[in-house]
Amino acid sequence: MSREYHIDDLLGHRQIAESDLPLNIGGLRQEGIVLPGTTPEQLLAYIALSQEHVYVQATNNEIAVFLNDERLSEPAWLKSGDRIQIEDSLITWTVQGDRVLIAVHKQALDHKTEAPVPAPINSPLPTISNDLPVHTPEAVTGHRGKKSLTRTYVLLGVLFLTAAFLLLSTPVSINLQPAAQNLSMKGFPPPLKIGSLHLAMPGHYTIEANLPGYIPLQEEVDIKMGSSVTLNYTLNEFPGLLHINTEPAAIATLQVDGVDIDVDAGGRAHISRGNHHLRVTTAQYLPYEQTIEIKGYGQIQQLNIQLQQAWANIFISSQPAGAQILVDGKPVGRTPLTAQILQGQRKIELTLPGYKTISITRDFLATNDGVLDLFQMLPVDGRLSITSLPAKASVSLDGKFIGTTPMDIAVLSNEQHHLNLTKPGYAMIEKEIKLLPNEMLKLNIKLQAQIATVFLTTSPKNATLQIDGKLQSKQNGHFELSVRPHVITLSKRGYASKMITVTPRPDISQSIEIELDTARQQRTQQQSLAMPTESTSPGGQTLKLIRPEGNFSMGASRRDAGRRANESQRLVALVRPFYIAVNETTNHEYRLFRSTHQSGTLDGADLNDEQQPVVNVSWDDAARYCNWLSQKQGLPQSYVEENGKMRAVQPMTTGYRLPTEAEWAWVARRHQQRTEQRYPWAGRYPPEAVSGNYADTHIADALADVVPGYDDGYRGTAAVGSFPARPSGIYDLGGNVSEWMHDYYAIYPDEATKLVTDPAGPLTAAHRVVRGAGWRHGNITELRLSYRDYSNKPRYDLGFRIARYAR
Secondary structure (H helix, E strand, O other), X not given: OOOXXXXXXXXXXXXXXXXXXXXXXXOHHHOOEEOOOOOOOOEEEEEEEEOOEEEEEEOXXXXXXXXXXXXXXXXXXXXXXXXXXXXXXXXXXXXXXXXXXXXXXXXXXXXXXXXXXXXOOOOXXXXXOOOOOOOEOOEOOOOOHHHHHHHHHHHHHHHHHHHHHHHHOEEEEEEEXXXXXXXXXXXXXXXXXXXXXXXXXXXXXXXXEEOOOXXXXXXXXXXXOOOOEEEEEEOOEOOEEEEEEEEOOOOEEEEEOOEEEOOOOOOEEEEOOEEEXXXXXXXXXXXXXXXXXXXXXXXXXXXXXXOOEOEXXXXXXXXXXXXXXXXXXXXXXXXXXXXXXXXXXXXXXEEOOOEOOEEEEEEXXXXXXXXXXXEEOOXXXXXXXEEEEXXXXXXXXXXXXXXXXXXXXXXXXXXXXXXXXXXXXXXXXEEEEOOXXXXXXXXXXXXXXXXXXEEEEEEOOOOEEEEOOEEOOOOOEEEEEXXXXXXXXXXXXXXXXXXXXXXOEOOEOEEXXXXXXXXXXXXXXXXXXXXXXXXXXXXXXXXXXXXXXXXXXXXXXXXXXXXXXXXXXXXXXXXXXXEEEOOOOEHHHHHOOOOOOOOOEEOOEEOOOOOOEOOOOOHHHHHHHHHHXXXXXXXXXXXXXXXXXXXXXXXXXXXXXXXXXXXXXXXXXXXXXXXXXXXXXXXXXXXXXXXXXXXXXXXXXXXXXXXXXXXOOOOOOOOOOOOOOOOOOOOXXXXXXXXXEEEEOOOOOOEEEEEEEOOOOOOXXXXXXXXXXXXXXXXXXXXXXXXXXXXXXXXXXXXXXXXXXXX
């Protein structure tokens, strides 16, 4: 009888013949029944054939083999229904006619084995005799006699192949640190292991090794024919697995010794063995730090963290309500709202359609709950677009100069505003405007020219008359001129030409007589009227004679560091010689006129000393002081008072007055200088030596801007003349106090190449020009000699000096 044997194990299903017995039971390389959990070379038992019956025999004394729950100590016959148990593997033996079914199962340790199925009646059990063969690795029972010759040939072939293998193979020694429990070398032809050596034919092989706690080794190697090969490998440890549990649960980021480490969705991170400093951060909680020992080798450790909140509960409200709140650009809700704001510096914004966005930056501390002040939402601005005919009209809004036409500006909505436009020679335009939020108001305003009559009587006859450089067809009579300054020039060969500036007034007709002197008359007059280089005022001030020569440029280049928009360049010629005070007017000199005046104190600085420059004086009071000096000396007054306000007399007289802006700029920047000077000292900003009284270290506790590292020795103003004079001999043109100018304030954007003679500013405006830095100025913009300021109110750092025309 010959049976078929069907095997189901780790290799799947396969069929063998009875002649293929015996069957090895163990690892993959035994080429028999493969059990899970065994190494490839492991041999645990055999199934063999004797007297046409099958028996089982254990081969490994260290691992127990059970047959139907009884330990197998000697060979035993197999019957249908028998169960062979080896560790946690179960082999069932089922006989169905000429088929034998062999199946390998995973068994539970507490499984109760059923009684074996009896052998069929027509298959009596063989008699077990004492001569039952014992199967050993060296001798295999059940060999068939008829195949002995074939097997002899096979054996010889094997011996031949073995000899060839030994001659052609390469000895391979594998050194592994640390030593592994399982080390193998796989490939084709399969290598032969002899002791610690592997004999391998030339080819491609895979080295595999496993050790608990270490990363499995799998390395590819090519073996060539030749001398022995030594392969050295080091197993790498598995890192430890740290499981981070937070209470409350939160997504955490992890730094280990300052380096970011990935954390999976379950809160687990792989960390190398050793002591490490951990920093765990989450979105809403304070960082957590700890030093921990990681055991490594793949071991799992737990880290339980009780998180502490990192926010403060802040109540935010607005008027009107419903404004969207953004914290660092992210919306968190609408007012009123108690928001959770993370500690640290945060930017809080409130937005509401139709209203201006409110933005503040505050520092918040965790758990430091509080209430922010009620936010008052302001409507968004309206837009005002203004054009005028002609253009370049000066525009003031609510009394403040805002530029020249054409212009486009934002205007506070829902409020009444007063708008006026002025331009020399044209009537002032005044309007009341009120804009809605986001409203765009366009105004196109046509200015009405103001015309006045000027009667001219000139001599000698046949002289040439020019007005503003245009040749006139007549020499005498009435002329219709716009209400703005006009330059009238009369000339004739053999006579000294004369040029005067006339500003017609719409309510008064002016009569002007111009008579030319012969050259001899002029020389005689000049000799008789020789002007002294210095003069003294009734107030005791010393004035120096200034005779400007040539043209010069006021203002500053666009490339000038610190330049402001109102410093546009002007081409100016000063024709009339003038006197200007060597020093700023002092408290003593002003109190001769007004004995009760007090300059006051500011920021701990006393400004009242007799020799300190007078401050807290309005422009009108400075003009009244000049008239008082003129009256004392018998000179025509330079100003008249109307409705409590002072205005300049036109044309300008030889009486005492405030310097024009052009005169001040000439003395400060050009007089006895080859080029326009930039600062009140030589060199760059900041000054290297003490040159004047500016904002310095003495006042740094009260002012934001001071000259770096500068110490002039004064907290407030100094006595006039305390610092070196400019080359012109004039003191404190930069520093001590800023100075009122004669001119109304205006901007001159288109006069860089247009020559202007003896300019004295517009006829009216909201502010007066202020020039020169004072004791409260310290940055590069303010300390430049081209810096222009304006005011209509007294100040603690604003005084004046006097001037007058020489003729």
